[in-house]
Amino acid sequence: MAEIFTAIGLMSGTSMDGIDVAMLETDGEGMVVRRQNLSVPYDPAFRDRLKQGLEDAKAVRDRSERPASLAGLEHDLTLRHSDAVKAFLEKNNVLREKVDVVGFHGQTVLHRPDAALTVQIGDGALLAREIGIPVVYDMRANDMAHGGQGAPLVPVYHAALARNLDNPLWPVCFVNIGGISNLTWVGADGAIVAFDSGPGNTLIDQWVEAHAGIPFDQGGRIASEGRVLPALADRYLSSPFFTDQKRRSLDRNDFLPPEGGDAELSDGARTLAYVTAAAIFKSAGHLEAMPKTFVICGGGRHNDTVMKDLKALAGRNDAALLTAEQAGFDGDAMEAEAWAYLAVRSLKGLPLTFPGTTGVKEPVSGGVFADVGAIRTCPRH
Ligand SMILES: Nc1ncnc2c1ncn2[C@@H]1O[C@H](COP(=O)(O)OP(=O)(O)OP(=O)(O)O)[C@@H](O)[C@H]1O
């Protein structure tokens, strides 16, 4: 019988809104039992420190470099993850001895696939010592070392979930609308193709923060009062990203928010909501066959204006559109669950990425293993 692991995943995504914690029992292959999850938001002051960290990271040329400001941030970020794990265990009455491994994403502060450079801050050894559970971290580096773009990594988990769908119309496409959006196409035979599909919530967040002083457009309400400005939408949708066959992953700063004079508040939010939805379908146009079922995950599915546009675009493509919950999943916990799943695959030496996901030359595993007392590269890579 395949070995079953209890794993916790930790995700701090490009939106920098907080830490998602989720637990799974899994063999790292087809068997996935989803357990509890918890979201721990960052306070505004820490979000500001993370944003500054992205600025400081622009000077980094080697992924192990930590200018003084980043070293301190990495330390504090790691302790926040440790607190999040402890809060999760306590809230759910889970003994730490019952958890075999923690998958730790850390925070991406720089992602330049064109320069084979991706930097996630997060000290796996410190985390393992703090929580007393082995940690697998730094899961993007080995992919890049083998010619991949280091992202997206969630697709292999999406593919495992796709196998649990009741009677879907194939091909199925999982869409994660986080700070950046990414999609995973799964064929009826289990084949996967994946890539980042364009800007997600980050532009909307940046726009409403700059012009209304709020972190995001709750429910897409501000957007619902505006109208789409075609010239502004086109400025984003005509980006070379959408025609570049090689570019599969994006950095948070690859798309920048509009200037203040480009629109008033609600028209800007409305236009960016449309851009978020349209970018997904524009990118899906590169797939060998348009999906028949879309499963929408990530924080962007809470934006009703984005969802309205997505439904209209799916309708025009004769596709069904489901939220993660309608498909039987948890759209907020999915990335954290994926990091739990990836940690188990890493322990087993199974591939995390494939030529069809990150563009890596051949399927590769990855991750660094930090035992409660020592660090080593994961076994069997
Ligand atoms: N109720 C809501 N209404 C509108 N938007 C929301 C709502 N809740 C969350 N969001 C959006 O979702 C974002 C967070 O999404 P999510 O947690 O999926 O991103 P992430 O994991 O940080 O990003 P990525 O997947 O790019 O790493 C918020 O910044 C916000 O824009």
Ligand SMILES: CC(=O)N[C@H]1[C@@H]2OC[C@@H](O2)[C@@H](O)[C@@H]1O[C@H](C)C(=O)O
């Ligand atoms: C470098 C990096 O952190 N990329 C993130 C980001 O956020 C969404 C998209 O861009 C995706 O490529 C990736 O995260 C998800 C979890 C992934 O690797 O699958």
